[in-house]
Amino acid sequence: GAGVSQSPSNKVTEKGKDVELRCDPISGHTALYWYRQRLGQGLEFLIYFQGNSAPDKSGLPSDRFSAERTGESVSTLTIQRTQQEDSAVYLCASSPSVHTIYGYTFGSGTRLTVV
Amino acid sequence: DQQVKQNSPSLSVQEGRISILNCDYTNSMFDYFLWYKKYPAEGPTFLISISSIKDKNEDGRFTVFLNKSAKHLSLHIVPSQPGDSAVYFCASIIQGAQKLVFGQGTRLTINP
Numbered sequence: 001g002a003g004v005s006q007s008p009s010n011k012v013t014e015k016g017k018d019v020e021l022r023c024d025p026i027s028g029h030t031a032l033y034w035y036r037q038r039l040g041q042g043l044e045f046l047i048y049f050q051g052n053s054a055p056d057k058s059g060l061p062s063d064r065f066s067a068e069r070t071g072e073s074v075s076t077l078t079i080q081r082t083q084q085e086d087s088a089v090y091l092c093a094s095s096p097s098v099h100t101i102y103g104y105t106f107g108s109g110t111r112l113t114v115v
Numbered sequence: 116d117q118q119v120k121q122n123s124p125s126l127s128v129q130e131g132r133i134s135i136l137n138c139d140y141t142n143s144m145f146d147y148f149l150w151y152k153k154y155p156a157e158g159p160t161f162l163i164s165i166s167s168i169k170d171k172n173e174d175g176r177f178t179v180f181l182n183k184s185a186k187h188l189s190l191h192i193v194p195s196q197p198g199d200s201a202v203y204f205c206a207s208i209i210q211g212a213q214k215l216v217f218g219q220g221t222r223l224t225i226n227p
Contacts, residue, residue, distance in 0.1 A: 091159070
């Protein structure tokens with residue numbers, strides 16, 4: 001597609017429920033990243049996929065968080081047993097890996113509210 | 116450990132004047148620096164970047180300055196326009212590390 005697409009754009013969920021967030025990267029982009037921005041804070045790295053290599057999961061805050069990506073296409077970020085502190089805007093970005101230094105292309109994000 | 120810091124959460128500037136956004140970093144291994152701009156309900160968009168081998172990069176109204184000895188970079192916008200009102204993030208990367216590290220952002224408001 002022309003840009004990075006994320007769905008849903010907004011999600012309100014009850015504490016303790018599981019949620020799944022989806023990201024469609026730009027076609028041909030081999031690298032895909034998930035970040036989140038909690039209220040009043042900066043962009044926090046969560047996880048990074050590069051082609052068929054093992055993902056870099058070093059930013060996932062707890063084992064309630066997991067993400068998958070099939071090949072170089074769609075990625076899903078799953079949060080199990082959501083907590084109020086999980087409320088944030090979850091941003092996905094993709095890049096043509098070797099040109100990472102020129103920056104990522106971000107989607108518009110999913111605003112997650114846990115009540 | 117916040118490796119990239121933007122100590123001013125907000126900045127207000129009059130239209131036509133210069134806006135200066137600042138960013139400090141702690142990791143001397145960073146060798147590429149970027150600025151992103153974010154409007155409400157949109158994802159951040161790439162604005163301008165600079166390599167550590169340079170101390171200045173200019174693109175139209177936007178100039179980024181890098182002071183490696185001070186581990187400090189700044190973004191200058193001149194003249195500032197109302198459409199520049201947004202949140203600006205600086206980000207740094209170690210080339211080959213494939214992971215940008217972002218600051219907390221500065222909300223810039225341009226007043227008419």
